[in-house]
Each structure stands twice: as structure tokens, then as C-alpha cells.
Amino acid sequence: MAVADARTGSGDPPKVSLLYNPALRSYVYQAATLILIVWVIWYAWSNAAQNLARANMTTGFGFLNSRAGFDIAQSLIAYSADSTYFRALQVSLVNTLVVAACGIVTATIVGLLIGIGRLSPNWLVSRLCTVYVEIFRNIPPLLVIFFWYLGVLALLPSIRSIFQHVKDNPNAVFFISNRGIYMPAPIFGEGFGYVIAAFGVGVVAAIAYTAWANARQRATGQRPPVLNVNLALVLLLPLVVFALLGRPLSFDYPIPGSFNMRGGMVVAPEFLALYLALSLYTAAFIAEIVRAGIRGVPQGQSEASYALGLRAGLATRLVVLPQALRIIIPPLTSQYLNLIKNSSLAVAVGYADLVAVGGTILNQSGHSVEIIAIWMMVYVTISLVTSLFMNWFNAKMALVER
Amino acid sequence: MPRRFRKTPTPGKQQNDNEQRLLNMAKTIVAALVGAAVMGIGASAAQADTLSDVKAKGFVQCGVNGSNLAGFGAQDSAGNWAGLDIDLCKAVAAAIFGDATKVKYTPLSAKDRFPALQSGEIDMLARNTTWSTSRDSQLGFDFRAVTYYDGQGFMVKKELGVKSALELNGASVCVQSGTTTELNLADYFRSHNMEFKPVVFEAQDEADAAYNAGRCDAYTTDASGLYSIRLKMTNPDDHMVLPEIISKEPLGAAVRQNDSKWLDVVSWSHYALVAAEEFGITQANVEEMKKSDNPDIKRFLGEEADSTIGADLGLPSDWAVQIIKAVGNYGESFERNVGQGSPLKIDRGLNALWNKGGLQYAPPIR
Numbered sequence: 001m002a003v004a005d006a007r008t009g010s011g012d013p014p015k016v017s018l019l020y021n022p023a024l025r026s027y028v029y030q031a032a033t034l035i036l037i038v039w040v041i042w043y044a045w046s047n048a049a050q051n052l053a054r055a056n057m058t059t060g061f062g063f064l065n066s067r068a069g070f071d072i073a074q075s076l077i078a079y080s081a082d083s084t085y086f087r088a089l090q091v092s093l094v095n096t097l098v099v100a101a102c103g104i105v106t107a108t109i110v111g112l113l114i115g116i117g118r119l120s121p122n123w124l125v126s127r128l129c130t131v132y133v134e135i136f137r138n139i140p141p142l143l144v145i146f147f148w149y150l151g152v153l154a155l156l157p158s159i160r161s162i163f164q165h166v167k168d169n170p171n172a173v174f175f176i177s178n179r180g181i182y183m184p185a186p187i188f189g190e191g192f193g194y195v196i197a198a199f200g201v202g203v204v205a206a207i208a209y210t211a212w213a214n215a216r217q218r219a220t221g222q223r224p225p226v227l228n229v230n231l232a233l234v235l236l237l238p239l240v241v242f243a244l245l246g247r248p249l250s251f252d253y254p255i256p257g258s259f260n261m262r263g264g265m266v267v268a269p270e271f272l273a274l275y276l277a278l279s280l281y282t283a284a285f286i287a288e289i290v291r292a293g294i295r296g297v298p299q300g301q302s303e304a305s306y307a308l309g310l311r312a313g314l315a316t317r318l319v320v321l322p323q324a325l326r327i328i329i330p331p332l333t334s335q336y337l338n339l340i341k342n343s344s345l346a347v348a349v350g351y352a353d354l355v356a357v358g359g360t361i362l363n364q365s366g367h368s369v370e371i372i373a374i375w376m377m378v379y380v381t382i383s384l385v386t387s388l389f390m391n392w393f394n395a396k397m398a399l400v401e402r
Numbered sequence: 403m404p405r406r407f408r409k410t411p412t413p414g415k416q417q418n419d420n421e422q423r424l425l426n427m428a429k430t431i432v433a434a435l436v437g438a439a440v441m442g443i444g445a446s447a448a449q450a451d452t453l454s455d456v457k458a459k460g461f462v463q464c465g466v467n468g469s470n471l472a473g474f475g476a477q478d479s480a481g482n483w484a485g486l487d488i489d490l491c492k493a494v495a496a497a498i499f500g501d502a503t504k505v506k507y508t509p510l511s512a513k514d515r516f517p518a519l520q521s522g523e524i525d526m527l528a529r530n531t532t533w534s535t536s537r538d539s540q541l542g543f544d545f546r547a548v549t550y551y552d553g554q555g556f557m558v559k560k561e562l563g564v565k566s567a568l569e570l571n572g573a574s575v576c577v578q579s580g581t582t583t584e585l586n587l588a589d590y591f592r593s594h595n596m597e598f599k600p601v602v603f604e605a606q607d608e609a610d611a612a613y614n615a616g617r618c619d620a621y622t623t624d625a626s627g628l629y630s631i632r633l634k635m636t637n638p639d640d641h642m643v644l645p646e647i648i649s650k651e652p653l654g655a656a657v658r659q660n661d662s663k664w665l666d667v668v669s670w671s672h673y674a675l676v677a678a679e680e681f682g683i684t685q686a687n688v689e690e691m692k693k694s695d696n697p698d699i700k701r702f703l704g705e706e707a708d709s710t711i712g713a714d715l716g717l718p719s720d721w722a723v724q725i726i727k728a729v730g731n732y733g734e735s736f737e738r739n740v741g742q743g744s745p746l747k748i749d750r751g752l753n754a755l756w757n758k759g760g761l762q763y764a765p766p767i768r
Contacts, residue, residue: 058540069585071600081588154615178616259573259619260599350603359513359604363580366541368517
């Protein structure tokens with residue numbers, strides 16, 4: 001670029017007039033571009049501020065500290081109508097992140113399974129997977145959300161029939177209704193921290209044991225039993241600690257209240273509809289990406305692994321998938337970003353995500369420019385962080401040339 | 403102050419002028435580049451004479467309810483708009499142009515309505531909008547005429563056996579986001595030490611569907627809206643509106659602040675409807691009433707020789723006649739849209755004339 005040009009010619013000053021000096025010209029162009037950009041931003045900002053003032057609208061972000069006054073149904077962090085607008089935005093940001101994170105995990109798993117399934121030699125499995133992909137990727141995500149919300153979840157048993165069910169089956173603890181899925185909420189007693197610590201120790205021990213087993217396999221050719229030992233470490237160890245401490249865990253069971261079930265945990269249908277729709281919709285695209293990635297690995301690789309005696313499952317897991325991942329990850333990142341942005345469709349079913357709550361604040365306070373700026377900043381930030389992580393992951397998975 | 407910092411006299415000023423001109427030119431160019439959104443606000447805010455603009459373009463752009471709120475703003479199967487809010491739009495158009503069809507409607511959601519007015523996309527907002535302090539001041543609007551005195555209520559399924567809103571402790575309540583309703587709901591339950599689970603929708607249609615499907619125990623909005631929404635339910639008779647009215651909701655037309663000529667036209671169009679009812683002038687007898695001996699009526703209908711009421715408002719002298727011909731008087735409009743002549747069958751209640759125990763009151767027209 002410009003700087004490099006200047007350097008190469010530094011020993012021998014160019015014999016051209018200043019007007020044609022490439023180094024100077026590129027500096028001037030860059031400076032002019034920079035000035036133009038700064039100018040545009042400044043102008044847009046000051047113009048908006050001026051016009052808002054002329055329209056007698058107050059501006060600035062100070063309103064975020066005033067009392068919100070409205071309630072939010074789904075909040076994972078403490079919130080009441082007395083909290084500030086800023087707190088309401090935080091609640092909604094958490095909700096957006098939760099549904100996006102859950103959606104990404106589920107979409108990846110489902111997409112992977114469907115994508116591999118489409119390549120299955122089993123006629124039925126591959127056709128079923130094809131049907132899935134073709135249905136879900138050809139329907140707009142908003143319709144998929146409505147389908148789940150009004151077409152499936154709204155038709156679940158009403159809360160009245162659940163009350164009746166509880167009367168008939170007093171020991172039931174798990175209920176599916178059109179108000180959501182009710183389940184017992186765990187109450188962690190004193191000492192439960194040790195159980196979690198034991199679980200952590202188990203996980204670390206399992207990782208260490210696997211590394212040791214791998215080393216041993218390389219050294220002796222014999223593979224020690226890994227799965228059973230690891231399961232024992234991860235599950236049995238915490239269970240033993242749990243039993244020794246006298247089972248410091250109880251449950252808060254949902255019981256019929258006046259209008260809704262009281263107590264317990266509830267997964268709201270608004271969340272479920274959005275989560276299922278986003279996951280299954282994006283999974284269809286991921287399935288195609290996975291299929292393309294696998295097909296991108298030459299057939300000879302699988303044949304070679306069969307020749308080495310690997311079974312189909314192992315060949316896929318150990319030989320094909322690691323190579324396919326290199327092809328899969330970059331387009332997968334786009335799908336993740338799409339899923340995050342599509343989560344703003346939450347507004348259609350009343351899930352309190354960033355756009356829904358932001359919209360309410362916009363309407364209650366009238367600060368549209370500020371709210372829209374916040375929306376854009378938050379989504380850009382989330383997306384950039386996601387793609388930074390995926391780029392890092394991609395670099396880690398890329399072919400290491402030795 | 404050291405000498406060298408002093409401003410140089412004339413030559414410098416000359417230079418400043420040049421710079422200023424360059425600056426202005428550059429500003430213009432950049433402004434052309436920036437375009438769209440910001441400029442949209444700029445263009446509308448620069449003018450504060452909506453009446454002239456409306457006359458120039460030849461129609462009134464009226465922001466109305468986009469979710470078919472029967473009785474207030476709704477389209478029939480042929481696409482014709484009807485409702486109390488629609489009648490005000492028509493009245494304004496009739497007053498200005500003598501032609502009630504010179505209205506263009508912009509259907510708006512609760513969330514979109516304020517930006518639409520602020521940005522100048524619409525000339526007036528007649529969308530069952532509550533007049534409140536913050537909307538009047540902070541949002542930069544002006545309200546004056548109240549077309550319907552409403553209050554917030556609750557609708558429940560009869561099978562719940564609930565007879566009062568005070569029995570709703572623990573209930574799930576469907577509500578539309580970004581409304582005063584949402585705030586009143588929170589306040590009401592808190593002040594009565596009751597809990598509730600809000601189920602919040604942006605669009606009224608979706609809130610209706612969710613309530614109909616049993617997602618909520620109760621639905622809350624302005625009482626007038628409840629009657630209208632009740633008709634949309636699968637079995638309207640399964641639902642009842644509870645007696646409590648928990649808030650004051652004066653619904654009125656809003657215009658942008660600092661445009662009092664336009665505010666005058668919009669609010670006096672409503673007052674003309676109310677005055678007409680008070681005078682006993684109807685759509686049918688308006689021509690006849692022109693010959694009335696009553697000086698108040700003659701003045702109102704523009705029949706008094708040297709009356710300048712219409713002209714002072716920036717309207718033709720027969721503005722009131724045109725309004726009444728177009729939509730009738732307030733009582734006629736009320737009965738046709740929400741009263742006994744409509745499926746809603748709402749009583750006049752607070753919306754009766756002031757001399758019949760209601761709140762509808764037009765200032766003297768003189």
C-alpha cells in the first residue's frame with residue numbers, strides 16, 4: 001500500500017512533481033476519505049439532534065435511569081416495575097442471549113444429525129432428512145414461530161385441565177400446559193457446593209485419565225477402558241459426595257394456585273416457540289452445510305479408513321468430520337449470526353427479548369433514536385463477538401501444515 | 403490578552419465569509435449524500451404549518467388503528483374505513499376541503515404511532531390514543547379535543563367465575579406493549595398487593611389470538627377496546643368485561659407541538675361535532691337549520707353576514723356545515739360507530755353531552 005510504496009522509494013527520492021507523488025496522493029485520498037466519514041457522522045448526529053430539539057423532543061441517554069413502570073414476564077435477573085429502563089434493557093439482553101445460545105446449541109446438534117442422516121445409505125433415513133431440510137428452510141422463520149406458538153403450544157392442555165389432572169394424580173410433578181411446561185425447581189441445601197466441586201474434580205480427572213489412556217494406547221497399542229472409568233469419575237464421584245453429605249437437595253413442586261400453577265419452574269411457551277423455531281429453522285441450513293462439508297472430503301478418505309479397519313461410525317468421527325469441519329465452520333458462523341438476529345422475531349410472540357422490551361421503552365419514553373442506536377450497537381457487538389470466536393475456532397481447526 | 407491572539411480585522415472576515423460559503427456548500431453536498439432517515443426528520447421538522455401543507459397536497463394523512471379496532475378504526479370487507487377516529491379524520495378533511503374523502507389513512511401499531519407523527523409521516527394521529535402529560539410534553543405532541551372518554555378494564559372468561567378485578571391475584575394477563583395500559587396494569591396490581599403474570603404482545607391481533615387460545619386468564623385494554631375485541635372471540639358470550647375501571651383514558655387526536663393553527667383546525671373539528679349535537683343539528687336537517695333564527699346556530703353554520711370564524715381558523719366559512727354533512731353530529735357518529743347502531747352497543751356514559759351528565763363539552767363558538 002501507500003506506506004510500502006513510500007518505503008521502497010525512500011533511498012531514491014522520486015523525480016516526479018508533488019502532484020503525481022504516489023505516496024502523497026494515497027495519503028491525501030485516505031485523509032480525504034477519513035474527513036468525509038467523520039463529517040458524515042458528525043453531520044448526521046448534529047442534524048438529528050437539532051431536528052429533535054426543534055420537534056420539542058428531549059434527547060440523550062439520561063432517560064435510561066428513570067423508572068420503567070412496566071413488568072416483564074420472563075426475567076432471569078432481578079427486575080420489578082420499579083427498576084430502571086436500563087435494568088429492563090439488561091433483562092431483555094439476557095433473554096436474547098439465552099434464546100440465542102440455546103438455539104445455537106440445539107441447531108448445531110440437530111443440523112449435524114440431519115446433515116449426516118441425509119448421506120445415510122438407509123433410504124428411509126436419508127429421505128426423511130431431505131424432507132426435513134426442504135420443509136424448514138423454505139418457510140419464513142416468522143411462520144415457523146407462529147406454527148409452534150399458535151399451532152402447537154396453544155393447543156396443549158389448558159391450565160384448568162391440569163388442575164383436574166393434579167386432583168386425579170396427586171403425585172404428578174411434571175406438567176405440560178398451554179401456559180408452559182411446569183417442573184419441580186431444585187432448592188440447593190447447605191453443602192451442595194461440595195457436590196458441584198466433586199463434579200468439577202471428576203471432570204478434570206476424566207480429562208487427565210483420557211490423556212493418560214491415549215498416551216498408553218500410543219505406547220502399548222492397548223486401549224484401557226475409557227468410557228466406563230470416565231462415567232464413574234464424572235457421575236459417581238459427585239453422587240457419592242451427595243450421599244455422604246446427607247442429600248442436600250430438595251425440590252419446590254408446582255401446585256395449583258388460583259389461576260396458574262404456583263411454585264416450581266416454568267418454561268414459558270413464548271420462549272419454547274421461539275427456541276424451537278429458531279433451532280429447527282437454522283438446523284435445516286446447518287444440515288446442508290454439514291452435508292456439503294462431508295461431501296467435500298474426498299471419498300478416498302473414507303475408503304482408506306475402512307481399509308484400515310475402522311467401522312463406519314468411527315471413520316466418520318475420526319477421519320471425515322475433522323476434515324469436513326474446515327469446510328463447515330466459515331458458513332456455520334453466518335448461520336449462527338443469522339440465528340442471533342432472527343431472535344428479534346421474538347416480538348411476534350411476546351418473548352421479552354431486546355427488541356420487544358426496547359420497543360416498549362421506545363414507546364413509553366419516546367426516545368426512538370436512542371433506542372434504535374442501542375439496538376444496533378448491541379446486535380453488532382453480539383455478532384462481532386460470535387464471529388471473533390468462530391474465527392478463532394476456525395483458525396484452530398484449519399489444516400496445520402507441518 | 404497578547405496581541406497576536408487578537409482577531410485580524412477585515413481580510414480575516416472576508417476569509418471567514420468564504421469559508422462559511424464553502425462550509426455551507428460542503429454541508430449541502432454531504433446532506434445530499436446522507437439522505438434518507440435523518441433528512442426525513444429534517445424536512446418535516448423545518449415546517450410548522452401543517453394546515454398549509456395539507457392544503458397544498460390536497461389531502462389529510464391520518465394515522466389510525468392498524469389492527470381493525472371495530473368502532474374506532476377498522477376496515478370493512480370492501481376496504482372502507484369506519485369508526486369514531488375515522489370520523490374525526492373525515493371531519494377535518496370536510497372542514498378544509500369540503501370533501502370527506504380527501505383523507506389518506508396510515509394504519510399504525512401502538513408502537514409505530516408516535517414516531518410516525520414525530521417524523522411527519524402523518525399529519526394527525528387519531529388512533530384511540532390516551533392524552534397524558536408525558537406524551538403532551540416529552541414526546542412533543544399537542545392534544546386538546548377528547549373524542550372518547552375511556553378507562554381501562556379487564557375481560558375474563560365467564561367460566562373462571564371471577565366477578566371483580568380484585569379477584570385476579572396470580573392471573574396471567576394479556577396486554578399490548580407500549581401502551582399506558584401496560585403501565586396502569588402494573589400500578590393497579592401493585593397498589594392492591596396482587597401478583598400477575600404479564601403476557602405482552604406488540605400487535606393487538608396477536609394478543610387477541612393468545613387470549614382466545616387460553617394463554618391468559620384476563621385481557622386488559624381500554625374498556626371500549628374490550629367490547630370490540632370480545633366480538634372477535636370464538637364465542638363472545640363466554641367472555642365478560644369486569645366492572646372495575648382502573649384508569650382514566652381520555653382518547654384524543656394528537657398533532658405535533660408548536661403548530662397551533664393545525665391544532666385549532668383538528669380540535670375545533672371535534673368541537674363542531676359536539677356543538678352540532680348540542681344545537682340539535684343533524685346530518686339530515688343541516689340545510690334546514692341554516693335558516694334558523696338562533697344567532698348561535700347561524701354563526702356556527704357560517705350564515706351570519708360578517709362572521710369570520712371560518713376564515714380565522716383558515717377554513718371556508720361553511721366548514722361546520724361540511725363536517726356535519728360528512729359525518730353527522732357527535733351523537734350520530736357515536737351511535738353509528740360504537741353505540742346502539744353498532745355491534746358494540748356501548749352506552750354514552752361519560753361521553754354524553756355535558757348537559758346530559760357526560761363530559762363532552764364544546765367551548766362556545768363565537
